[in-house]
Amino acid sequence: MSEQSISVAIIDPNAVRAAILIEGLNAAGISRVSVIEETANLLRRLVQLEPDVVIIDLESPSRDVLEQMFQVSRVVQRPVAMFVDQSDSAMIQAAVDAGVSAYVVDGLKKERVKSIVDMAISRFNAFARLQKELDHAKNELADRKVIDKAKGILMKSRGFSEEEAYALLRKTAMNQKARLVDIARSVITAAELLG
Template sequence: MNTSLFALPGLRVLLADAGQRRSPVIRLELIRLRCQLVDVLDLVERPAALDDALTRQAPELLIVDCDQPTPALLEQLGEALRRQPRPVLLFAEQMSAAQMRDALQAGISTLQLAGLPPQRLGALLQLALARFEHDQSLQRDLRQTQTQLAERKLVERARGILMREQGLDEEAAFQRLRQLAMDGGQTLAAVATRLIDADQLLRSR
């Protein structure tokens, strides 16, 4: 999904009605904003329909309208969003501080409390898109940092093996790893993993 400009015309929106019955108001405003409403789900009558609709309709944003975000609703949303992350805008008539915290932990991008002012829907949609993009960027950065740390540990471990087995100092062992990586067209982490695996195999005999 390209949300770099957070443009609303053509945005594919799925509306999940969890009991408030305000879908006509939301539909009209989405039409005015030139969004594409792909479906309206009744989560009261069909609570298990969300996963299938997310897969089948592939919306770019999910709107959930409820009286309050119950634990069951938040659990359902959290499970669905773990499998299929996407921006979510949740409207609720009432919400405690604990429910707000739980909603954000479930992956809700933006919360709107105490009713739905139609004229604000466009701004709220853009806020949900921006918040989702920000959160996804943070998660990508975290995954990259974790990967780099894990790779660094592999390289340090492999360097230690070379120092022990070939009597090299730290710099020479690192240069040896680098040369092996260049010769084999592989990353340092890949070469380090192979060296560690080979060392473990030899030491287990």
């Protein structure tokens, strides 16, 4: 089987993650990549696509559906779990840690499979990192808004400048060994309670 002819199906409801995986596979010279988002007609889609490799998000309940298809189906070629080769325990660990699994038709060259699965692992990990950074940025933004509101309250009620309000919040946080944002929240709560 030539490299160009390898076909990959991705089962992942997360369109962004699927897109970055497609991009990676394309860059690696694999152009026949399809995404299956809707899992209701999974078997029909797989019969149409005849993938050599199926990459699936571990959160997808369709994993059990796939395993049954590969046990009994006469219509799809029989891919087996990537884990069948005992020597690949490091890859198994990395894949499950990354939240991804793969099924591969028999007879595909081992190095080729490994490069595809490695790609999936690295893209899933990269996506998780991005997600984490995004969550972090969102939290920071939310914290910033809380602190700004608390500063506003102090400026209004105590006649502080913005710098003075911030300095007071920071000093209180340090004295109480609390986070700045938590002190800011209590200022807001207090202001709401006291009117």
